[in-house]
Amino acid sequence: MRAKRTSLVHIIYFSRLNLSPDPAKRSEQIGDIGRVAQKKNEFSVITSFLVIEGNFACQVIEGERSSVHETFDRVNADQRHREVQISEWREITKREFVHSFKSAQRTATNETLFAKANLLPMLQRGTPKASAIHGLCVALQNDAMSRQGIDHLFI
Numbered sequence: 001m002r003a004k005r006t007s008l009v010h011i012i013y014f015s016r017l018n019l020s021p022d023p024a025k026r027s028e029q030i031g032d033i034g035r036v037a038q039k040k041n042e043f044s045v046i047t048s049f050l051v052i053e054g055n056f057a058c059q060v061i062e063g064e065r066s067s068v069h070e071t072f073d074r075v076n077a078d079q080r081h082r083e084v085q086i087s088e089w090r091e092i093t094k095r096e097f098v099h100s101f102k103s104a105q106r107t108a109t110n111e112t113l114f115a116k117a118n119l120l121p122m123l124q125r126g127t128p129k130a131s132a133i134h135g136l137c138v139a140l141q142n143d144a145m146s147r148q149g150i151d152h153l154f155i
């Protein structure tokens with residue numbers, strides 16, 4: 001018999017980044033965030049996807065309830081972003097993301113996915129829908145996976 005699963009939740013939030021205007025420093029800061037987040041998330045069996053769009057961050061964090069809670073409390077207190085707003089926090093039946101931490105910004109290859117989601121005006125108004133953030137994160141993950149030839153594993 002399969003072991004009973006612990007309760008899984010996800011949290012979807014968005015925030016305004018407080019990063020350096022200097023592109024080299026900014027990408028160093030994003031790299032620093034990712035390195036620590038990946039280690040911490042691996043340890044807590046968290047899976048997540050972060051989208052950086054303009055000066056905004058949007059992230060889906062999924063995992064066991066108390067791990068998601070602890071992770072979000074840390075993220076929420078981080079001075080590298082502000083105005084952290086929860087868009088959705090609910091139970092889920094399965095995880096959607098495969099990496100402990102993955103982040104994406106607009107590039108020439110994923111530009112159409114960002115354009116289709118059109119998150120920026122919603123973020124500027126402070127009204128992005130959780131489904132729009134989630135949809136873009138899933139689309140970006142699927143796109144990256146299929147470029148690596150591993151899309152068939154996740155149908």
Ligand SMILES: Cc1cc2nc3c(=O)[nH]c(=O)nc-3n(C[C@H](O)[C@H](O)[C@H](O)COP(=O)(O)O)c2cc1C
Nearest residue numbers: 033036037040041048057071074075078080081101
């Ligand atoms: C936009 C953004 C996303 C982050 N995502 C995560 C994350 O998924 N997991 C995580 O542990 N820390 C994440 N962090 C980093 C945490 O805020 C924090 O710096 C880190 O967990 C170390 O916490 P500590 O200094 O209390 O040990 C994120 C930070 C920012 C600004």
